[in-house]
Amino acid sequence: MLLTDVSKRMVAIWLGTCDRDSEAELQYMNKTGKRKSQLSKDLNSPIDLDLFLWQTTDNDEILPVEQLVKQLHCDYDVDEIVRVAKEKGVLAGNRMFSYHFSEFTENEPNKSYCGLTFIGNFKMF
Numbered sequence: 001m002l003l004t005d006v007s008k009r010m011v012a013i014w015l016g017t018c019d020r021d022s023e024a025e026l027q028y029m030n031k032t033g034k035r036k037s038q039l040s041k042d043l044n045s046p047i048d049l050d051l052f053l054w055q056t057t058d059n060d061e062i063l064p065v066e067q068l069v070k071q072l073h074c075d076y077d078v079d080e081i082v083r084v085a086k087e088k089g090v091l092a093g094n095r096m097f098s099y100h101f102s103e104f105t106e107n108e109p110n111k112s113y114c115g116l117t118f119i120g121n122f123k124m125f
Contacts, residue, residue: 002045004102009124011076012104015069015085016116017062018095028114029054042113043104051101057094068093076122084120100124 002012018025029047031037040047057063057071065085069078085091095116103121111118 002043002099002102002104004048004051008101008103010101010103010121011124012099012102012121013076013081013119014097014113014116015065015081015090015119016093016095016112018115020114025054025114039113042111043099044107052097052099054097055095060094062092062094064092065090068096075125077125081119081122085117088117088119090117090119 020028027038029037029039031040037047057068063071066082069081069085093116095114097113097116101124104118106118
């Protein structure tokens with residue numbers, strides 16, 4: 001479940017490898033008619049696209065997590081994200097998504113979100 005509070009300056013981050021093509025990714029993120037998107041269902045929350053950012057590496061290249069986080073232009077404590085990602089077994093990837101001004105509580109530990117793993121909630125700079 002996502003809790004949004006602009007005053008907290010937190011960001012929820014997911015990292016990993018997604019092998020879906022761009023059209024399948026869009027289907028995962030976008031709702032169809034009155035139906036919720038799969039992403040919204042997975043997060044158990046409506047998605048505010050003004051706060052949500054989906055980032056992809058150049059040419060879908062799978063990079064070590066240290067390079068992935070740096071390439072994806074984060075405004076967060078990169079070393080802390082890398083440390084937590086490694087603890088969770090995420091050593092490489094080609095995608096990151098983040099939900100700004102939000103904290104996420106994972107109801108299903110180790111759930112896959114379009115191939116990504118929830119890394120944690122981090123302070124924004």
